[in-house]
Amino acid sequence: MAVSKKNEFTQEEIWLADIAKSLSHPARIKILKVLNEMDRCMVGNLVDQLPLAQATVSQHLKELKNVGLISGEIDGPKVCYCVNNKELTKAKTALDKLFNKIGCC
Amino acid sequence: MAVSKKNEFTQEEIWLADIAKSLSHPARIKILKVLNEMDRCMVGNLVDQLPLAQATVSQHLKELKNVGLISGEIDGPKVCYCVNNKELTKAKTALDKLFNKIGCC
């Protein structure tokens, strides 16, 4: 790729792209859905619901955590993940704004 | 990656992920903005507004066209791109639905 040009854009554009990137794999879409449908949200439960190995699921969780869409709490030997509503709302609002700005033609 | 597992998810999840992927680079976010701010939307205009080479801009345009968010019309030796409102609305609605479904904790 030679050198990435990503930081030659605005912070808002970069942030929106990062949020979109975190949603750009069906496994991560599904993880968000499952996290919300289940009472408990341990990694093992997610692994059961996904056609992926445990290591891969952990990797996807890390990406969602990095952009702040989910957070995880240590609970004994387990880790309980859940959706981070505050960041989710922020993302939704920003995407809405983008779509509204763009919409026309 | 060994073999991709993407098609072991639902069509809806795959489609949403593809839409998100098309928004996952700041250049493509900016392209959508510029397409809407300008009257004319030739590739040359976009290249002027972006810190990227013409070949790279064409590549980004192709990705947005592939998911249907924009369309291009040949206009003499030029090509005029514009946002595809119908698909944009469809994407916005689906993302809203996803965010509303997920939101809780």
Add this chain to the structure above:
DNA sequence: ATCGTTCATCGTAAATATACGATGGAACAA
């Protein structure tokens, strides 16, 4: 103290994405 469970991280392989120069086709002008 030892064992089993849970999960993050490391190492690695393969697939994709990003970026650009170069090339060539299509359309218009001279």
Add this chain to the structure above:
DNA sequence: TTGTTCCATCGTATATTTACGATGAACGAT
């Protein structure tokens, strides 16, 4: 025809993503 402009595509280099097995740390139970 010849030349010019506009843009898509090819070829290529490098970076990043995706996927997994293996390992080990942390904890609870025995």
